[in-house]
């Protein structure tokens with residue numbers, strides 16, 4: 061067999077560099093010329109022949125032609141960052157989604173937004189975003205804001221600290237600005253939007269983030285969490301507020317005691333839904349959702365177009381995992397939702413390094429002590445599977461001179477109740 065065929069030249073694929081089928085033709089031609097020269101040299105060496113001048117000249121021409129090969133015919137496009145919105149192709153959007161690790165599940169999904177300027181947020185809100193110092197939207201904001209602005213139901217899976225809050229707050233405020241301002245006539249009918257979160261601390265964080273934007277629009281935010289007077293909270297709601305941020309237990313209490321109603325609430329956000337379920341709040345969450353009017357539910361038929369001018373019940377749900385109880389909730393209360401995942405669902409966050417240390421049971425206490433000692437004046441959380449072991453461990457650590465708070469009582473509110 062001819063030696064040329066024994067040593068075939070491999071195509072080098074360069075996907076993602078803007079070449080059709082990932083091929084850089086110039087690079088290929090140069091490699092082919094080099095390959096041919098080496099093979100001919102080898103054959104001549106074997107046969108004891110010298111290279112003829114005309115062969116050398118022909119080879120030189122091939123190499124020069126390869127070197128100056130104009131790749132413009134192979135280069136299909138510029139990168140999406142160099143393009144205007146209207147120039148974006150399907151392929152650009154795919155690369156854009158890959159660049160930001162955005163994936164979707166669902167039908168009729170609107171394009172993500174590449175920048176704040178390209179979003180359909182009102183000028184007032186864009187100013188508020190600028191004042192907050194948010195230069196570019198985070199990936200969950202790029203994906204979820206256009207969905208919220210179309211009143212689509214959303215299930216968001218994103219890491220903590222990824223900017224989830226603004227991803228639901230900005231469309232929520234946009235929705236509110238479309239409604240009549242709160243006045244004596246309608247304030248007794250309750251808020252326009254409700255956000256539920258599993259803990260007081262999270263509710264507080266969401267309130268801070270919401271107020272950051274809401275106060276420029278004159279939108280009032282009230283938080284309804286445990287540890288404060290329920291009468292006072294009820295009074296604040298009745299005085300008129302557009303947004304309520306609440307923990308589910310306290311909110312259902314407020315509703316059952318008639319301190320608050322949700323007669324005009326059509327926008328609801330469940331933040332950290334899996335944690336709310338884990339903490340045993342499923343009945344309370346469902347109770348709140350059932351207290352909202354059902355007259356604005358979206359059509360069941362997912363092919364039916366939504367009327368942009370109409371008000372629909374919009375449900376946003378964020379959850380790091382989708383256990384059966386969360387799926388049940390989603391199936392019952394969300395209509396034709398779009399699932400947005402940033403990064404890999406269920407993957408540990410990139411911000412945390414995990415170490416697994418294998419050891420004998422008898423060494424555990426010593427190693428834990430050593431690890432905690434090495435922290436110096438930093439603090440740590442130790443997770444443990446039962447209340448009893450937490451009690452024993454905290455006592456042992458206390459004895460060993462480490463100041464230790466035992467939060468095991470917290471588990472009593474958990475679904476398992478152990």
Ligand SMILES: Nc1ncnc2c1ncn2[C@@H]1O[C@H](COP(=O)(O)OP(=O)(O)OP(=O)(O)O)[C@@H](O)[C@H]1O
Nearest residue numbers: 193194195196197198219220221222223224225226
């Ligand atoms: N586009 C943005 N640019 C700059 N900072 C941002 C942007 N979006 C959010 N942030 C800030 O990033 C921080 C985390 O955002 P946020 O609280 O929304 O995260 P999260 O995903 O809700 O996390 P958690 O689960 O802890 O509540 C906040 O301090 C927020 O102000």
